[in-house]
Amino acid sequence: MGLSLLNLEGLYLDDNTFSGAIPSYITNASRLIHLEMHQNSFSGFVPNFGNLRLLQKFRIWGNNLTGDLRFLSSLTNCRHLQSLAISINSLNAVLPTSIGNLSTSLQDFRAAECGITGAIPSEIGNLSSLLAFSLYSNQLTGFIPTTLGKLEQLQGIYLHNNRLRGYIPPHLCQMSNLVEFYISNNMLTGPIPECLGELTTLRRVSFGSNNLNSTIPSNFWNLVDLLELNLSSNYLNDQLSLEIGSLKVIISLDLSLNQFSGDIPSTIGSSQTIEFLSLAHNKFESSIPKSLGNIINLESLDLSNNNLFGAIPKSLEGLRYLRYFNVSYNKLEGEIPTGGRFVAFTAQSFFQNSALCGATRFHVPLCVQTRTRSRPKNVSSLLVKYILPPIISTIILVIIIILLIRRRKQNKVPLPADISLGIAWRRISYQELVRGTSAFSEANLLRRGGFGSVFRGILSDNGLNVAIKVFNVQLEGASKSFDTECKILSSVRHRNLVRIIGFCCNTDFKALILAYMPNGSLEEWLCYECCCLDLLQRLNIAVDVALALEYLHHGYTFPIVHCDIKPSNVLLDEDMIAHVSDFGLSKLFDEGEIVIHTNTLATIGYIAPEYGSDGKVSTNGDVYSYGILLLEIFTRKKPTDDIFGEEMSLKDWVSAALLQQNSVNEIVAPGLLTRGDQYFSAKEECVSSVFGLAMECLAFSPEERINMIQIVAALQKIKTRFLASNRLR
Template sequence: MLQHLFLGSNKFSSKFPLSLWKMSGLLYLSVSQNSIEGELPSDIGGLKAIIKLYLYSNHLSGVIPTRLGELQNLQSLDLSNNSFFGQIPLSFANLISLESLDLPLNALSGTIPKSLEKLSYLKRINVSFNDLEGEIPSGGVFAISTLQSFLGNKGLCGMHILEIPACAITNPGKQLKLKEVLLKIVTPVIIASFLIFLFVSIWIMKRQKKGKSKDLEKVPEIGTRQLVSYHEIQRSTNNFDESNLIGEGSSGSVYQGTLFGGTAVAIKVLDLENEQVCKRFDTECEVMRNVRHRNLVPVITTCSSDYIRAFVLQFMPNGSLENWLYKEDRHLNLHQRVTVMLDVAMAVEYLHHGHVTPIVHCDLKPANILLDEDMVAHVGDFGISKILAISQSMAYTETLGTLGYIAPEYGSEGIVSASGDVYSYGIMLMEVLTKRRPTDEEIRNGNLDLRKWITQSFSGSMMDVMDANLFSEEEQITC
């Protein structure tokens, strides 16, 4: 009934016991990095259930038994750093579950079987430092392989891998056919491509002269649409009815609405009684004029009058990242959390380096990260952002972000810089991976410092990763 047998990195010598190959229920076998000698017997075909087989770094010799092709559950096979000779068995084409094949540092000869192209699950192959020759197949796993997989085989050739010499054409008839193909097909294609490029270039130049070039990112920019009226916002929100309220904050409220034409929007209405909030409106307008990116919340238009200051934003049906972290009816798996934080990193990178004047957000936190219908993250709320001059790398301000997320130099001295955003991003990354707020009571009262928070939270988070079966049992043991 034994399923896992790991005997690697010992000093075993001599040959394999024949009884080993009768263990039909064995799933994992590793006898790597020993001094085992002799040939690999054909009885190895008796390991019908085997999934991973590691025999690398021994003194095995002889030909690779063809019965290895009977192991149709096999996912990983590593026979590297031995003394196998002869050809790669054609029976390997029957390993329908194979994902990785490692045969380097042997004395294998002949050609690489073209039939290996048909193994749909095979994602990695390495046959380096053998005596193989002939053309490298170009389909399947070979289409995504690199030079490192074929080094040390002077006889190999193929055009689809860089630095591998092209195969010589020995048949004069083939050379003649190749010239005909070049003359009849390739040459007209090149001429046609040049003409198309010429026409497209002229067309683009004419459009630019007329001022009709479109936004490549297709992200709405303030000023590209007419400002909506106060009455239109009243109508779309049913006179600011509470049933349309989707969020509240210190600076105002956010309502869901529908503009004429049926466009669903989120309308951020600022509190006019707060003078600082009105300044935030001007700041956010200034920022949004300068930015366009797929991971920033698109501003469709604005409304500014004696009665109201409001932004009309693209509606994000999946709400904020904060809700997904802490509401009981919502859950993000590890892959989704990492993907969301990658989206946020792309937005921050764009703000800091994507245009002439760097922009510092100053208030990165889960509540300001919104998710669209495809769970793509968008950074929003630029009310206290700072646009730094080209010659400046930092600025001073009295406006603070959210405690727990702001950098020490920002909170104590009012220094605003791109580094402060990176600090806030790091805190948010820890929070997203551990689902523990940096403003928890233990941390706020000084009973738990930042390093202990990260250590304690990550110990639980790693157990969640193990429970989620994201890694194999062998990889979990390694972790």
């Protein structure tokens, strides 16, 4: 190869199963610019590539290469080198000082998970164009070289999971473009340099699991664009500043396992974007701020192992996405909230508090209302004054309700009252809908459904674009479908459920006015021959739908079963966020049922086996439909596709591919997995994990299927792994 392909400029062998030694004759292809051999099984020593003087990209990460790092010295001849990636090999050697002689054009140096020992050479400061410097998960010792501060272009430092000691050099504050700074899991001591608070470009900071002491610098809270801050497992102390509330866009904040004391600042409630918040294992001595209920995106809240007192704020019941909650080992008292996500928490969230009370499942005493012990002097007067009035009022109320029910049954026109449709809903006239849709013209028709059609319209008073779902009242079941949607949509609130704006209802016309979704339905996107949904977009849509179903099944007062999960009922807004729609077939389990029998059939191909054969409706049926939806999202094959029949279903097709090695890319949606893609391996692992999860949703027996809480957790892990793989490479 090296002798005959003298004009070769690009050699791409990545993401295969090549083994053996890297052939040294490749070095004869002296015009090579790109050499990519990562993600294979190459072994042995790395040859001397100094002859490839035009080389710009050299990537051999993810192999079984051994030996030393002397080949790095040979690369000093490659004066155009821009990217050098040797991570995930067993090199087990010391970084040579010659790395300071590498090309000044070098932008990307990655040598993570290589077993590298010794210190980081100070000569690293010569690489003036460096943008990313990654040496995480090695066995590095010594200090962080102060010369790193000379790399003013550097955007990412990844030195976590080593044995580095000493101080964090203030010299690093010279890096005015630094975005990500990861040095967790080392043996660093001393304070956090105050000047780091002046690096306004910082977005992610991870200093956890070191021996840092002193306090958090006051100007650290000036980093208003910070997304992630991890200072856990150190010896930081003092009180948290009220300025913590200035972190308006932060997503993850971990200050656990330190020695912070005093109050938990109420201003933290201003950071409404936080998804993960841990203040566990500190010395906080205050009540839990009610303002935490303002952090609307919060998914995980850990306040355990402190000295917190008082009651758990009822405001936390409004945190719709909260999946993990822990206030164990404090001094809390009063009733444990039971609304919102608290219905899903267990006793583990509340262990070892002084005086909590509540439901028996929390392993705490029942709450007992205190009563005055003064002995009544006149029983008759108390009876007349306090007992008879509520009894009489109750009787009168019951009579009124009975009369209203009888009157409603006699009324042949089922006109819902405003209060039953939610106080925020608007009653919109038929004439306004006619004007807003140009008399329901075909030009404004968005789609047709089983019980009617959906039109795009504009409300005349505010110019708002809306979707108008008009029910064909002549069809049997249409009026019932309208009533069902009204009943359910008036009760539920979730960012991934379609939002209702108003209604129009008279003798022979019924319509719901919904938020307009400019990107249409998921079905439309999957049907396009040139479907341009990338893997992350599909994953986000899957997560959105799962969160909606998790809320319906487990986050509302009573379980709600959608009964018709399919791509046409998943709508996408302007930001491609998915919203579940069409609740016409849904069932509300408001009387403690687990299974309901019905004669109403959902869409063929998405129906669970027990639904189609016995008419059994349960949350397990939605899980099955969701499993089919997952397969369709990532294969672009409908369950009713012509290639499927009695002998093979969509489920069988995917299951067979999972059993065969390297067959997933044969069934995945076209263009989603490409062999030449540098992220091919990460994408393939992601898709395989999704398919495996779908199989757990599609178990034949309803009892063997996982629930939506487990599905959401699994999807979040899959997404996190996928994003981490892309970032680290």
